[in-house]
Amino acid sequence: MMRDAAQFNPLDASDSRVTRPAFWGALPERWTSEVEETLVCCHVWQETHDVKSFFLRSPQGRTFSFEPGQFLTLELEIDGEAINRCYTISSSPARPHTLSITVKRVPGGKVSNWLHDNLRPGVSLRVLGPAGEFTCARHPAPKYLFLSAGSGVTPLMSMSRAHHDLAEDRDIVFVHSARTPDDIIFARELELIASSLANFRTSFVCERVGARTDWSGVTGFLSLPLLKLIAPDFMEREIFTCGPAPYMKAVRDLLDEAGFARERYHEESFSFETLTAEAEAPVEQPPADSSVETASFKITFAKSRREIQCGAQQTVLDAARQAGVRLASSCSQGMCGTCKVKLVSGQVEMKHSGGIRQREIDQGMALLCCSKPLSDLVVDK
Numbered sequence: 001m002m003r004d005a006a007q008f009n010p011l012d013a014s015d016s017r018v019t020r021p022a023f024w025g026a027l028p029e030r031w032t033s034e035v036e037e038t039l040v041c042c043h044v045w046q047e048t049h050d051v052k053s054f055f056l057r058s059p060q061g062r063t064f065s066f067e068p069g070q071f072l073t074l075e076l077e078i079d080g081e082a083i084n085r086c087y088t089i090s091s092s093p094a095r096p097h098t099l100s101i102t103v104k105r106v107p108g109g110k111v112s113n114w115l116h117d118n119l120r121p122g123v124s125l126r127v128l129g130p131a132g133e134f135t136c137a138r139h140p141a142p143k144y145l146f147l148s149a150g151s152g153v154t155p156l157m158s159m160s161r162a163h164h165d166l167a168e169d170r171d172i173v174f175v176h177s178a179r180t181p182d183d184i185i186f187a188r189e190l191e192l193i194a195s196s197l198a199n200f201r202t203s204f205v206c207e208r209v210g211a212r213t214d215w216s217g218v219t220g221f222l223s224l225p226l227l228k229l230i231a232p233d234f235m236e237r238e239i240f241t242c243g244p245a246p247y248m249k250a251v252r253d254l255l256d257e258a259g260f261a262r263e264r265y266h267e268e269s270f271s272f273e274t275l276t277a278e279a280e281a282p283v284e285q286p287p288a289d290s291s292v293e294t295a296s297f298k299i300t301f302a303k304s305r306r307e308i309q310c311g312a313q314q315t316v317l318d319a320a321r322q323a324g325v326r327l328a329s330s331c332s333q334g335m336c337g338t339c340k341v342k343l344v345s346g347q348v349e350m351k352h353s354g355g356i357r358q359r360e361i362d363q364g365m366a367l368l369c370c371s372k373p374l375s376d377l378v379v380d381k
């Protein structure tokens with residue numbers, strides 16, 4: 001006998017219309033961007049006026065395995081232009097069926113605004129990763145201090161969520177800086193975690209009060225006296241910091257002033273401007289009588305028909321920049337994949353940080369920002 005809709009009970013497992021979500025029962029296979037390059041957006045959540053979280057899942061129902069603090073690289077095409085950007089996974093690795101990225105709109109920014117305006121449930125994205133070494137999982141310690149500002153909260157949020165989900169008994173102080181109280185990302189969830197873990201404390205520092213009249217928290221900037229007030233034992237903690245470049249410099253300066261040991265300090269920059277500026281600084285040439293390897297190789301850019309010389313100790317991207325050859329690049333650290341090219345011939349020594357798939361390497365692709373020539377090269381550019 002057919003049961004009609006009124007009699008349908010979603011908890012009645014004997015009813016054939018009760019479909020079990022894919023994640024019930026045995027854990028499905030792990031997702032890897034080597035095998036399945038796209039993920040599909042399944043939920044969008046407005047965190048603050050200019051920040052959204054995008055929840056992604058594998059179309060095959062695969063689960064995700066990553067270390068809290070790691071990031072993904074989105075490989076997008078916007079207005080016909082291939083464009084890559086990295087976004088930290090903000091969700092907890094202990095909830096492996098979906099993952100989330102949390103994106104702040106950057107005024108004039110191509111990708112952050114595209115994601116805010118176009119990424120909605122059902123939209124697919126090409127994704128590479130996870131990658132990255134900024135994770136407390138690799139630096140176990142009894143006490144942590146998490147310091148973040150703006151969207152730099154995301155890796156530390158993933159670490160905090162993981163500690164919460166796994167009921168880890170670590171002593172964590174999380175100090176997040178924001179422009180105004182309305183700009184604090186994850187404020188409620190951080191307070192919730194703090195209310196359910198005895199050894200987890202949060203503190204918010206706002207530049208100014210903004211439109212809120214009920215802000216009783218700290219205003220101003222993080223300083224050494226303020227840090228001493230919030231976490232008097234900060235010198236005993238393993239410190240993880242993420243935020244805009246000026247914020248991280250201020251944190252480094254105050255920790256240096258306090259004499260904090262650099263070995264227990266870990267930071268991640270979201271801003272490639274600083275990284276790229278460092279990469280674009282004039283490359284120090286070895287002195288004439290140096291025994292440093294001075295071999296040089298010919299690099300041919302097949303499509304633009306340019307030929308340049310590249311020293312054996314130089315990356316191809318640096319040599320191209322010095323010779324005035326314009327190539328798309330972003331992080332200069334082998335992370336983002338923007339400078340990925342096909343090598344038509346020749347060999348390179350490549351030290352990447354997750355910006356390329358093994359399958360792509362096997363197919364003769366390389367990231368020019370972290371590749372030094374081992375022979376003459378012909379590049380499909």
Ligand SMILES: Cc1cc2nc3c(=O)[nH]c(=O)nc-3n(C[C@H](O)[C@H](O)[C@H](O)COP(=O)(O)OP(=O)(O)OC[C@H]3O[C@@H](n4cnc5c(N)ncnc54)[C@H](O)[C@@H]3O)c2cc1C
Pocket residue numbers: 071085086087088089101102103104105106107108109110111112113151154155269270271272331
């Ligand atoms: C490892 C890592 C993790 C990250 N995680 C996160 C995260 O969790 N959340 C997050 O929100 N962000 C994160 N980021 C930053 C993110 O990758 C993007 O850099 C950010 O979203 C801005 O990208 P966009 O394309 O919107 O801006 P872009 O288009 O790159 O522009 C950035 C700025 O440069 C200006 N600009 C662009 N082109 C020019 C030009 N030709 N001349 C002058 N100015 C110009 C723009 O106006 C804008 O102000 C992360 C970055 C890294 C490296």
